[in-house]
Amino acid sequence: MDWKLEVIVIPVSDVDRAKEFYAERCGFVVDVDHQANENTRIVQMTPPGSACSITVGTGIVKGEPGTVKGLQLVVSDIEKARAQLVERGVDASPVRHVGEDGQWSDGHGGSWNAFVFFDDPDGNSWAVQEKPAG
Incomplete structure (x- = not known):
């Protein structure tokens, strides 16, 4: 049996602002924007090429906006991804890597060791990691 992660719910304070950020600034595709009733709205968006989506909305999660940390995307070209975001x-942060001393430094650090970081308007945190070809 396959167990597939398909949706991550992200708590936000303003659904329209979050939708604009993820769709217009991050380039996520808006799959669903449904107002189920006056207390429930579901906006599902998917990063290009991803099998997993995010959902923001009202009446769907009790978490505090800005408390989701460590969400991670992978890309084939970290510099190009950062340029698109900017x-x-x-x-978005500069391209960073973990050095031999375990500390973060600017620049590309080799295979699987190149990252860019950003937050959504509520402070939910994302990392973008370069995935080596092949």
């Missing part, structure tokens, strides 16, 4: 207005 061009769209995302405050």
